[in-house]
Amino acid sequence: MPSTPTADISLSPGLKQRHLSMIALGGVIGAGLFVGSGAGIAAAGPSIVIAYSLxxxxxxxxxxxxxxxxxxxxxxxxxxAHAERAIGPWAGFTAGWSYWILLCTGVGLEGIGAARIVTGWLPGTTEWAWVALFMVVFCATNLVAVKNFGEFEFWFATLKVGAITLFLVLGVLAVAGVLxxxxxxxxxxxxxxLPHGSEGLVVGLxxxxxxxxxxxxxxxxxxxxENPVRGVASAVRTAMWRxxxxxxxxMAVIVTLVPWDSxxxxEKGPYVATLDHLGIPGAGQLMNVVVLVALLSAMNANIYGSSRIVYSLVERGQGPRALGRVSSGVPRTAVLVSCVVGFVCVVLSYWRPDDVFAWLLNMIGAAILVVWILIAASQLRLRRELERETPEKLVVRMWAFPALTWVALAGMAAVFVLMAREPGTRVQLYATGAMTLALAGVGYAWQRRRATH
Incomplete structure (x- = not known):
């Protein structure tokens, strides 16, 4: 069995159950839903509901x-850490560093999106200055204590969840004709x-x-x-169906109320466009505020996640020791470096938008799928280890194991095939593949070097 990662003992347990519950609910409600889903609707039309269901x-x-x-x-x-335990240090290295690159780039992208909303309200101000301000605020927040991150995300997520709930209520009433x-x-x-046939559905998927x-x-x-086992079990169970x-x-409400080709x-985003279509006074601008909050929330979460991932990598001997320094329970060097890399991505978006920045976006295009594949492969091995050695640790159990794990892996492989068929996503697939192979190569070389010393 590959080496077992040690537990994190230097970080402070400053998050409460209410923080975890709202991070689970609100962490995924970001720009991809509020803004990015518009492109998916334009490509897939009403079949976007099928895409999101799958x-x-x-x-x-x-x-x-x-x-x-x-x-x-x-x-x-x-x-x-799970990939290292189940597959080997090279897999943990690949999953960790690819996700760190993904999150740091996300910090920059969310900051750019938020700045564009603010400059729309305040013409004449510069985008990069707003990005810098947001970066300083959330960098400082993450440097002080983890409970600050938890509180910001709790209230951000509460607003986002409340806004979507209200949107769904208004939408259902409008669909029923009683609004x-x-x-x-x-x-x-x-x-x-299916306005664009199966190709449009693929883009939407x-x-x-x-x-x-x-x-x-x-x-x-x-x-x-405070209680990691109970916290993650509760958060995962309650968050998924919500x-x-x-x-x-x-998606169902939007494509029912607004023509898909609008x-x-x-241009405005599907949520703002739907509320404007309903003619509710001020609702569209209010939703713009919610979108801004969603972007800032995602930015905050990406700074947090990137710093913890790189801290864990260093703790397991897979990164520069300087990045693992902890002060008052916070890996402050990792926070600072992650913010700096995020801001470099912002600079690249203005300085070299058509080559270097475009290459960076393509490189992370399918990174989340690589991480998901490593998660599934790790679970296949660790589940058997847990059942054999410590079955009492199986607080959360994968449904219909191992059948559904294999179904998930087959689904991910199918997505890769679909990406290879589409010219617009083929470049992303190849760029992400090149990054993954490079990281895996470095990780394997590091693993062999450590094994011989």
Whole structure:
């Protein structure tokens, strides 16, 4: 059996159960849902509901597997630590560093998105200055104590969950024709269900998969909670069906109320476009505030997640020791470096948007799928180890093991095949593949070197 990662003993357990519950619910409700889903709707039309349903099933299986392992072996390294335990140090190295690159790039992207909203309200101000301000605020928040991150995410998530719940209520009333001042469109917007055929559905499916990314943060945060085992078990169990309701329910409401080919769905975002379509005074601008909060929340979560992943890698001897320094229970060097890398991504987006930045975006395009595959492969091995040696640690159990684990792996392989068939996603697949192979090569060389010393 490969080396076993040590438990994290330097981080402070500052997160409470209410923090974990809302991180699980709100962590995945970000720009991918509020903004990015517009492109998916434009490509897939009403069939976007099918796309989100299929990807929702896949992400539920992945999170169930990850919840099983994280409840048994709580670690700030989460899936990276599990991959090292189950497969070998090279797998933990690959999963950890690819996810760190993904999150740091996400910090920059969320900051750019938030800055564009603010400059729309305040013309004449510069985007990079707003990004810098947001970066300083959330970097400082994460440097002080983990409970600050927890409190920010708790209230951010509460607002996001409340906004989506209200949106669903208004949408259902409008669909039923009982919302004052609106007429039900019936099924008139659903008649052209597959406007661009199977190719459009594929684009929508890929967009929905990447929109679900971010839910893994709760298993990283669980290691710094008062009761990691109970925390991650409860968070994973309660979050999955609610998130599916929010995503799939939202898409169903949007494509029923608004024509899928409306330009506003992409330009304004589907939620703002739907509320404007309903003619509710001020609702569209209010939703813009919620979108801003969602972007800032995701930015905050990405800074937190990236710093903890890199801290865990260093603790397991897979990164520069300087990044693992902990002060007052916080890996402050890791927080600072992650923020700096995120801001470098912002600079690249202005300086070299068409080559270097575009290459970076392509490189992380399918990284979340690589992580999910390593999660499934790790769970296949660790489940048998747990059943044989410590069955009492199986607080969360994967459904119908091992059949559904293999189903999930087959689903991920199918997504890769679909990406290879589409010109727009083929480049992402190849770039992510190159990054993964490079990291795996470095990780394997490091593993061999450590084994001989």
């Amino acid at each position: 990807s929702g099933v896949l992400v539920m299986l992945v999170m169930r597997m990850l919840g099983e392992m994280s409840a048994a072996y709580p670690s700030s390294g989460s899936f990276s 004052p001042g609106t007429d039900s469109p019936g099924t008139s917007n659903l008649t052209d269900f 890929l967009a929905s998969i990447f929109a679900y990314g971010g839910l893994e943060t709760v298993t990283i945060a669980a290691a710094e909670s 998130i599916a309701l929010f995503y799939i329910g939202s 330009k506003e769905v992409v």
